[in-house]
Amino acid sequence: MTYCVSIATDSGLVFVSDSRTNAGVDVKNTYSKMYGFGVPGERQFTILTSGNLATSQSVISRIKKDLKLEGPNLFNFGHMTDVAEYIGEVSCNAQSKTKAADINVESYFLVGGQIGDQRHSVYLVYPQGNYISTSQDTTYLQIGESKYGKPILDRILSPGVSLETAAMCALVSMDSTIRSNLTVGPPIELSIYEVGSLAQGRYYRFDEDSKYLRRLKRSWDQALKDAFKTLPPVAWSATWDQRQDGDGRQELL
C-alpha cells in the first residue's frame, strides 16, 4: 500500500508521500513515490504515485522520455488540465499493455503544480484516466491508505492556512497512517511549493530515524494529551440517564 497527500492552499502546494511498497507482507521494498519536474521561471510540477508499482514506474519513465521528444510533454502543455489528461492517457496505455487477468495493475496519481501565472492546483488522476482537482472547498487530495490520516486534515486545513501549518498537518496525517498501517512506512518525502515562485520548492526527506520526525511525533502526542485536559468533561453533560426495571434486572433500551 501507500499513503500520499497533496494540499493546495492560497499560498502554495504541499506534497507528502511514504516510500514503502509491498506485495504481500513478506515482500517489502522502499521506493520514492515523489517525482519533481519543472522549468524554473516557467512551470513546476510534482507527481505522487500509488497502486501497481510497475504501472507507476512505466508511467514516470514514459513522462521522462516524452520530455526529450518534440511531441506534447510536461514542458509544453498550456494548462494543468492538459497535464492531468496526459498522465491519465499514459496510465491507461501502461495498464492496457500489461496482460493480467487476475492482477490489479491500476495506479493512482496526484499531480500538482503551476504553469506561468495560472492558478496553482492539484489533480487526482484515476486509473480510468479521468481526474478531479482541488478547490476552495476541497483543499487536499489523497491516494492510497487514506482513511487514518483524513480526520486531522479535515479539522485543520483551509485555504488560508500557512504552508508551514499545511506541511506539519500532512506530516501528522502521515504519522497517524504509519502507526496504524503496516504497509505505509518511511522514508517520508515532503515538498513545499510557494505560489508564484515557479521554482523547485523546498524538498525534505525524513528517514526512519529522522530526529525531526521523532520530535514532531513526541510533540504531537504530548499536545494531544494536553488538549484532552481542555475538553469539557462528559460529567458536565446533562443527559445522564438511568433505566431500571422492576425486578432489579435493568436493561439499556
Add this chain to the structure above:
Amino acid sequence: MTYCVSIATDSGLVFVSDSRTNAGVDVKNTYSKMYGFGVPGERQFTILTSGNLATSQSVISRIKKDLKLEGPNLFNFGHMTDVAEYIGEVSCNAQSKTKAADINVESYFLVGGQIGDQRHSVYLVYPQGNYISTSQDTTYLQIGESKYGKPILDRILSPGVSLETAAMCALVSMDSTIRSNLTVGPPIELSIYEVGSLAQGRYYRFDEDSKYLRRLKRSWDQALKDAFKTLPPVAWSATWDQRQDGDGRQELL
C-alpha cells in the same frame, strides 16, 4: 455502516456507538446499537453490534428470550469467555437461518462487562463465532468503520487513563468518523462502567443537536489548532535538499 468502540482501562469500561443504519445511501434509519444487561451486585454486560441489522436484532432478541428460560444465559454464565462463546453461537445460528446467497448477513459484536470479582474485559465476537479480547497492550476494540477513529485511540489510550479521558477519547474518535463517513451518524450512545461496581454504569445519549457534543467538537478543533502552534516547524529540519541539473530543468529523484 456503523462505528462502535469499547475501551477497557484499569478503572473500568467505556462503550460508544452510533445509531445510523443504511442499505445503500437512500435507505437510512436510526437504531440503537447498544444493549445493556445486568444483575446489580452480581454481573453487568454491555453489547454493541455492527453488520447486518436483521442478524444483530435476531441475536439480541434471542439473548433476551434466553434470559427468561432455565438454560444457559447471560445471567448464569460463570466467565466472560462463556458469554463471548454464547454470543458467537447465537450469531452463527441466526446467520445460518437466513437463506442469502448474495447478501452479507454477517454481524460483529462487542461485549464487555464484569462477573463478580473476576477481571472486567471486552470481547470482539466475529461472524464466524470466534472472538478476541482486550489486554494490557490492547486497551480497545472496534467494529464497523474503524479506520478514521483509530489514530486518536492509539495516541491517547493506555491502561492507566481515567474513565473520563477514555470516554472523551472515544467520543472524539466517533466525531472523527462521523465527519469522514456518511454511513455513521448520531444519536451517539455512551456507557461508562466503573470496575467493581457491578451496577449499571453511567449512560448518555447525544442527539444530533446535543449541546455537549457541539461543545466537545468545537473545543477539540480549537485544541488541535492550538496544538499545531506548539509543533517544531518543518523549517527547523536540517534535511532541506535541492537537486538541480545542468540545463535548468531539475528533477527530484
